[in-house]
Amino acid sequence: MRALVLSGGAGTRLRPITHTSAKQLVPVANKPVLFYGLEAIADAGITEVGIVVGDTAPEIKEAVGDGAQFGLQVTYIPQDAPLGLAHAVLIARDFLGDDDFVMYLGDNFIVGGITSLVESFRVERPEAQILLTRVPNPTAFGVAELDSGGSVVGLEEKPRQPKSDLALVGVYLFTPAIHQAVDAIEPSWRGELEITHAIQWLIDHGHDVRSTVISGYWKDTGNVDDMLEVNRSVLETxxxxxxxxxxxxxxxxxxxxxxxxxxxxxxxxxxxxxxxxxxxxxxxxxxxxxxxxxxxxxxxxxxxxxxxxxxxxxxxxxxxxxxxxxxxxxxTPAPRVPKAHRLVLGDHSRIQISS
Incomplete structure (x- = not known):
């Protein structure tokens, strides 16, 4: 089994930090968030890892190197533009070969790692296994719809009217069947090849797609508030x-x-x-x-x-x-200057000024 780690993307929600730094390397408790994912992959017994990189490739390569510090063998896969998660699978085809693989978004943080998930996947081998968690704002995520028995019946990327509050966590497990699905889909309205569309294709064609709803801690560290919250969670330990x-x-x-x-x-x-x-x-x-x-x-x-x-x-x-x-x-502190209020007030105005 191999791993595909996505470390491209512009990180627009973390600007201006990401104007000069990869979002996956912003530290949590003084360790880049990407490193937590690589350690989780190594702990799950996976050693061959492909890292999809974009404009920040030199910085990612300098930080991760050949992967030896994590007990991994790392191959870098360049992506010219962030064209979707399924596009990352498409360009990694030669690296992945016919092996099962876990796809891990490099800016995601999951407490407890992925070892148990990988172990159960190796035994049961559905065509796809997705992680879900309940969120208060499902319109910001890929969302899954389950039937009464808990089976996945539909997926939608950032829906305007979500059919559930179950968001896809940034870890996916696939057999080689996903490659046929990725080849079959078309770009979305966003101009991207969506992994949700590829998984939906598997569902529509009768493949076994399973889900696990996690109640543990998960964060997409894509914005400042989430970075601070993940930092808080790690510091607690x-x-x-x-x-x-x-x-x-x-x-x-x-x-x-x-x-x-x-x-x-x-x-x-x-x-x-x-x-x-x-x-x-x-x-x-x-x-x-x-x-x-x-x-x-x-x-x-x-x-x-x-x-x-x-x-x-x-x-x-x-x-x-x-x-x-x-x-x-x-x-540093701002220069001390005389404090004054400058006002232009119309007739019969009423204002309140704090002293």
Whole structure:
């Protein structure tokens, strides 16, 4: 069995971070979200992995390399444009051959991995196995319709009027039958080859398509709110560890990781939180659910429930919350200027101004 990992796409919902960085490499608890998926694949006993890459291919290749750090053998498959999930299967045909495979979206995060799913698929071998989870906003996802017995009877991509609240999670398992389906479908109104259309083709032609509804934690880390929520979830599992230096005037509370080379001076760190290697925190407060990557500087500042990427500095800033700070960013206070209200008011106006 092989794995096909999708790591192309523009990541428009994470801009401006993704103007200069692959969305799959944005860190969760100081580790790229893509790495969690690759580790889950390796844990499931799969070793041959094809990674579909687009414009950010050099960055993905530099981070993942040949896959040896994960116990994997990685083949890179270039995709000229993000033309749909089924298009990724189409261009990976030579790599996949006639093997069964798991398709994993590189910006998805699933707690608990995929080992049990892969094991059951290997035994039962339906033509397709999909993961579903209940969501409050199904119009933003591929949506599955099940019959009274729980069998998949229909799939629709981002429907205007969803027939259920069961969204497709970004992990799919296929036999080679999917290749015939991908060859048979046409691009959607979005101009993409939709994997939902390919799976629907399998259903319409009498193939065995099964689903598993998961109740565990899943997130598509495509926007800032979801990135922060996944970061929070992972930080909840931290084992405290202090490898850097913490001076006597500092206070470390709860599950906190201070990586090697990091310095904490006159500061208060309240976990769960992680301070990356060679970062320095001086006269500052770092609150729960915060990840600070390597080589950052925080001075005389407060931050909580946020992610700070490497080589960034925050100085003299009070209270940053629910924020994603990119690489090589400088955050400083605004210049102090006289405060005044400038008004142009019509007759009989009534206004309220806070003092």
């Amino acid at each position: 931290l084992e405290p560890r202090i490898e850097g230096s913490v001076d006597d005037s500092s206070e470390i509370i709860g599950r906190v990781v201070i990586e090697a080379g990091a310095e904490i001076v006159g500061s208060r760190i309240v976990g769960p939180a992680i301070i990356g290697a060679d970062s320095k925190v001086v006269d500052s407060y770092v609150g729960p659910f915060t990840s600070v990557q390597h080589d950052c500087h925080l001075t005389d500042s407060e931050i909580e429930f946020s992610i700070v990427l490497h080589h960034s500095s925050i100085a003299g800033v009070r209270r940053i919350e629910a924020s994603l700070v990119g690489h090589h960013v400088e955050v």
